Amino acid sequence: xxxxxxxxxxxxxxxxxxxxxxxxxxxxxxxxxxxxxxxxxxxxxxxxxxxxxxxxxxxxxxxxxxxxxxxxxxxxxxxxxxxxxxxxxxxxxxxxxxxxxxxxxxxxxxxxxxxxxxxxxxxxxxxxxxxxxxxxxxxxxxxxxxxxxxxxxxxxxxxxxxxxxxxxxxxxxxxxxxxxxxxxxxxxxxxxxxxxxxxxxxxxxxxxxxxxxxxxxxxxxxxxxxxxxxxxxxxxxxxxxxxxxxxxxxxxxxxxxxxxxxxxxxxxxxxxxxxxxxxxxxxxxxxxxxxxxxxxxx
Numbered sequence: 001x002x003x004x005x006x007x008x009x010x011x012x013x014x015x016x017x018x019x020x021x022x023x024x025x026x027x028x029x030x031x032x033x034x035x036x037x038x039x040x041x042x043x044x045x046x047x048x049x050x051x052x053x054x055x056x057x058x059x060x061x062x063x064x065x066x067x068x069x070x071x072x073x074x075x076x077x078x079x080x081x082x083x084x085x086x087x088x089x090x091x092x093x094x095x096x097x098x099x100x101x102x103x104x105x106x107x108x109x110x111x112x113x114x115x116x117x118x119x120x121x122x123x124x125x126x127x128x129x130x131x132x133x134x135x136x137x138x139x140x141x142x143x144x145x146x147x148x149x150x151x152x153x154x155x156x157x158x159x160x161x162x163x164x165x166x167x168x169x170x171x172x173x174x175x176x177x178x179x180x181x182x183x184x185x186x187x188x189x190x191x192x193x194x195x196x197x198x199x200x201x202x203x204x205x206x207x208x209x210x211x212x213x214x215x216x217x218x219x220x221x222x223x224x225x226x227x228x229x230x231x232x233x234x235x236x237x238x239x240x241x242x243x244x245x246x247x248x249x250x251x252x253x254x255x256x257x258x259x260x261x262x263x264x265x266x267x268x269x270x271x272x273x274x275x276x277x278x279x280x281x282x283x284x285x286x287x288x289x290x291x292x293x294x295x296x297x298x
Contacts, residue, residue, distance in 0.1 A: 023056030084133040101160030123151040
């Protein structure tokens, strides 16, 4: 009877010890740091990973991420020193460096993101308000981001946060300004295109005029050469005809009459009104053409 009571008590004690041990032990992972709270008040910070202990039922543990966290601020419109309006999209990377201060000031990552967004946007407006559009877009973008980080860092440290990096993801003109710039660029390009087309047309007309002039010169020279050759041919033909006529006038007359018959009596609708005794037909009735033979000739 007594042994059963002792066994029951031992079992209860063992169970209580297990519950106490389970309630007092916790594990801190490599990506975490822990803050032990006693009745809601901070007691200690644990930054080393491994097994840790707390007072059961009295202490509670809050874990914070030990890795680099992202802060994506909302795009905002900024007026540069040269009065250019810009839509700036910036982001930051930070790490919780002081868990106790972090817990006391912001409490959670969401709260930290809300506070840091305000701090980051204010720093962006201050720094870019002193810079020009050209400095931001081309000349000194890295220097401006460094200045923004320098201004954000002290305020972030008051929240228990270490700023790792600050970047400007995008810096563009507002939509209306971008459209106006686009239209201006489009108009300028169209003007340049029209100018180039006009120069091309002028060059084309110049080449065409030169080609037409060369063609006219070549045709004129060819016609002159042709007329010269034709004149020489006609002169040679007339010389041959004259020589032939001088050698045998009767044969030459007969030959010219045959040519006249061939040209005048072509197949088709040929109509001629001539007297039957016309000289045109003299070789039809008389091979000699009505010519009296000379003495000594047939």
